[in-house]
Amino acid sequence: MTAQHRVEFDFEIEFTNGGGIQGQGFRLDIDGDDIDDAALVDYIVRDLRLLMVGPTRILHKRIIVEAHKRNRPAGGQSRAIVELSHVIADGTITCPGMPAPHICDFLSRERSREHYVSGTEFQIASIEMVANTGTYVDSPFHRYPDGKDLAQMPADAFADLEAIVVRADHRELRAIDAGHLRGRELRGRAVLVHTGWGRYWTDPAYAVEHPFLTEDAAQYLRDCGVRLVGIDSMNIDDTRGRARPAHTILLGDGIPIVEHLCNLAALPDEGFRFSALPPRFAGVGTFPVRAIATLRS
The missing domain is CATH 3.50.30.50 (Putative cyclase)
Known part of the structure; x- marks a missing residue:
C-alpha cells in the first residue's frame, strides 16, 4: 500500500475586509509527498471554507507520513x-501603431473545386497579424x-x-x-x-x-x-x-x-x-x- 502524507505547518492569513487568523501546528492531507506554499494556501482556504482571503504566509512547514483522515468532496458543475x-476582422485596429490583421483566402472555394469531386469545396484562410x-x-x-x-x-x-x-x-x-x-x-x-x-x-x-x-x-x-x-x-x-x-x-x-x-x-x-x-x-x-x-x- 502506498504511504499517505500530511503536511504540518503554521500560517498567518489576512482578510481583504480586515482582520485575520493564525494557526500553529496545523495538519492537512496531501496527495503526494510534497506541496508548495501556493498550493498549500489553496488547500487551507478550501478546507476551512474561508472567504475574503488576502495575503498569506506559510511557516515551519514539514511533511509527515500519516494516514489521511477524510476524503475531499468533488466540485460542482456549470452551464450557459x-x-x-x-x-x-480584416483591418481591425487593436493597438494604434501596430498593423491591422490581413485576412484573405489562401485557397478559395472556387479554386478548391479543381481538386475535388463535383459539389465538394473548401476554404483555407491566410491570416497575417x-x-x-x-x-x-x-x-x-x-x-x-x-x-x-x-x-x-x-x-x-x-x-x-x-x-x-x-x-x-x-x-x-x-x-x-x-x-x-x-x-x-x-x-x-x-x-x-x-x-x-x-x-x-x-x-x-x-x-x-x-x-x-x-x-x-x-x-x-x-x-x-x-x-x-x-x-x-x-x-x-x-x-x-x-x-x-x-x-x-x-x-x-x-x-x-x-x-x-x-x-x-x-x-x-x-x-x-x-x-x-x-x-x-x-x-x-x-x-x-x-x-x-x-x-x-
Whole structure:
C-alpha cells in the first residue's frame, strides 16, 4: 500500500475586509509527498471554507507520513456560455501603431473545386497579424526572456477558472488602485475588471486616457494569490508613460493577463468560471483568445 502524507505547518492569513487568523501546528492531507506554499494556501482556504482571503504566509512547514483522515468532496458543475471576446476582422485596429490583421483566402472555394469531386469545396484562410490583436492573453514570456511562453504554460492557467468581476466604472475613475479590490474574494480566482471601456472598441478614443491598474493594485492581486487578471480596456497599465508595473508584477509571478475583454456587464459579480485559451505556440508570449464565461445553472 502506498504511504499517505500530511503536511504540518503554521500560517498567518489576512482578510481583504480586515482582520485575520493564525494557526500553529496545523495538519492537512496531501496527495503526494510534497506541496508548495501556493498550493498549500489553496488547500487551507478550501478546507476551512474561508472567504475574503488576502495575503498569506506559510511557516515551519514539514511533511509527515500519516494516514489521511477524510476524503475531499468533488466540485460542482456549470452551464450557459457568455462571449467575452471582440470579433477580429480584416483591418481591425487593436493597438494604434501596430498593423491591422490581413485576412484573405489562401485557397478559395472556387479554386478548391479543381481538386475535388463535383459539389465538394473548401476554404483555407491566410491570416497575417501581430500577436497583440483582438482580445488576447499575455504569458510571462511577453515580459521576461526566461518566462514561460504559451506552449510552456499549462492549460489550467487559462481554462475553467473560478472567477469574479470587479466593477470600476471608467466615468468615475481611471486609476484602479488596491483599495478598489478590498472586500472581495480574490484568492485562487480569475479577477476580471469591468470598466465599461470596451464600448469604445474600434473608436480612436479607445487608445486615449483608458482605465488601468496601479502598481499597488497589481501587487495586491499578486499577494492575494489570484490565478489570472483580465480587463476590458486597451491596456492593464497606464500607457501614458514608459513604465509597465502591472505587467512586470503579474507576469513576474506567472499570472496571465487578458486585455481587451468585452461584455463583462453581462456577468454576475461571481458564481461563474472563466476560460481564455490560446494556441500552444513556442517562442510566443501573447496571442488572441476566445474568452468565455460559463455560468452556473
